[in-house]
Amino acid sequence: MDLLLRRLHDAGFAAQSVRVATGGVVAMAGIATMSDGSQVFAKTLSGSGSDVFEVEAEGLRALRELGGAVTPDVLAVTPNLLVLQPLEPRRDNEERFWEDLARVLSTMHTTTIGDRFGWHRDGWLGRMRQDNTWDDDGYSFFAQRRILRWLPEPLVEAAFDREDRRALEHLCAALPELVPPQPPVLTHGDLWCGNIASDQSGAPILLDPAVSYSWAEADLSMLWCSPRPPASDRFFAAYTEITPLADGWHDRMPLFHLRELLSIIAHGDDNWGAAQAVREIAAPFARR
The missing domain is CATH 3.30.200.20 (Phosphorylase Kinase; domain 1)
Structure with a gap:
């Protein structure tokens, strides 16, 4: 200090x-x-x-x-x-707060549709660079810039054996089968509860982004898969009421969360089982 x-x-x-x-x-x-x-x-x-x-x-x-x-x-x-500016704590127990956040994200995801994935400069995720190289193909972008990008990191290399890495590569090759076509939209990129606060009026306020044009569901997965208060269930109910998602979106949330799990390992923070979570998500692709 x-x-x-x-x-x-x-x-x-x-x-x-x-x-x-x-x-x-x-x-x-x-x-x-x-x-x-x-x-x-x-x-x-x-x-x-x-x-x-x-x-x-x-x-x-x-x-x-x-x-x-x-x-x-x-x-x-x-x-x-x-x-x-100074911020106020989130109003975790108020469903209205999470409804308001759903409206904010829905508006952002539906009014910023772009024509390619990425950003005009690289960003940061924690202490490491986020590769935002432009790509016309969302499957290629998510595979190369959000999953496979982490495999050469020393702590990730140490965490996974050859078969684990091959399973992740097979998963990436199968993305067109797993993820319905979605346009690139502006995403926060690191939307866990720690990056959501309130302003003085009680409205949701977003912090510490890792922005890019990516899939909207990638934003939702960060909040879905990270620790959050029970009242935040209202966020997902309200979001899907405003902006319906393709069938099976619940099942896709862990898939999109692979980026965060691999980042946690690369940062040396895998003290709660992130590597095992990655293996479980990739397991169905181990022998494809």
């Missing part, structure tokens, strides 16, 4: 104190109180020179300007500091 306080001062913020904020897994984050009593949310990294905060700020702007989502105001961005 001392480092965060110094960097706030260097950026011209008259911060008097910083209280640790929880929820993130990469940056050091806190709620800073200024000399006039106002507050900001700020985060930094121990190193410097990365474009991670620039990319994050751009992603927030895209969600707001292209997708119509509520995102926090960006007050400052430098290579080692991001300062945002």
